[in-house]
């Protein structure tokens with residue numbers, strides 16, 4: 001049964017971020033259904049979804065409360081266009097998110113996927129400056145190792161060679177500043193020292209050409225796709241000050257790190273700041289439906305408010321503000337408050353960190369790190385040939401051990417949904433270690 005779906009998929013489905021030829025050796029798993037933290041294939045084998053299906057699933061698969069909300073919404077309104085019309089789910093979601101930012105980010109603009117939210121923030125920043133008489137502000141700044149999506153505009157502010165190099169000729173150049181990645185610490189430096197050094201790089205650039213720069217875009221606290229690079233919140237506080245001083249917009253891409261992933265609902269809360277644009281997607285719909293949005297300030301909104309159509313923000317997607325997706329998001333936010341999720345995650349995180357101690361101290365592991373519900377470490381594979389296939393070999397071995405884990409290069413990370421019980425936490429740690437040791441041993 002399973003093998004039939006695999007063969008048919010490989011024939012007709014072009015899978016994302018995949019060299020299809022690798023499936024001659026790497027397994028493709030046909031999922032039949034999901035329940036809680038587990039995915040099940042057609043043969044009844046199960047896999048603990050330890051990366052939340054590409055970081056989107058927060059409260060498990062087939063969550064009863066989200067399912068109930070969607071079934072209710074389905075009989076009310078599946079979709080209506082958001083130009084000229086509005087509806088209850090999109091209004092409630094916008095109000096709740098605004099409340100959660102203390103009404104600093106009181107205007108929500110909707111799209112469907114993360115990359116589109118990034119496109120919106122970039123366009124909105126540029127256009128806001130132009131409407132304000134500063135049409136020269138056209139450049140964007142991103143961080144070394146940044147990832148903001150793979151459409152042409154988002155890829156331009158992404159700094160992952162694998163995704164970017166092939167399409168380089170199509171992209172508008174952005175300016176790249178140093179990453180505050182705490183692993184860059186020199187002898188005797190703390191994570192805060194690295195943050196200060198990286199902020200000084202931003203300061204140099206702003207002093208030289210802030211008049212040309214519209215915005216800096218940052219993944220706050222954890223640069224995820226670039227390899228789970230973590231930095232001190234001080235970096236965000238310092239860059240916020242620089243943005244204020246030099247009149248540059250701050251875009252925080254919380255597509256991966258928002259929705260409680262780093263321990264607070266928004267990652268930027270840990271730095272005590274708010275950006276000018278905040279992008280959300282991935283977990284906001286609980287991992288159910290494509291939904292993204294950009295939250296922004298009154299001042300940005302006012303820059304577009306006019307009788308002139310051309311001064312308006314000229315951007316739309318067919319499924320903008322889809323009611324089903326918004327309803328899934330409302331059900332997701334309700335779970336956060338009903339279940340005291342952020343506090344309970346603190347307990348889960350302590351237990352998993354303790355259970356991972358043997359791995360953290362393994363002689364072939366370096367840079368073990370954790371923030372909120374993200375854990376990562378780098379494998380030491382002295383042989384370059386073996387290092388280049390580490391990720392694929394790890395994935396295959398994980399699958400044999402009932403785990404869905406997909407390292408980024410030599411970086412193994414865990415980003416589980418917020419529903420693991422004690423047994424699942426201990427099992428996840430033990431199996432991750434088993435997989436790591438078998439892959440390292442060859």
Ligand SMILES: *Cc1c(COP(=O)(O)O)cnc(C)c1O
Nearest residue numbers: 113114115147148149253255256
């Ligand atoms: C996943 C991701 C994106 C892109 O979102 P898509 O929905 O895949 O387009 C952008 N930024 C960050 C930080 C992400 O992790």
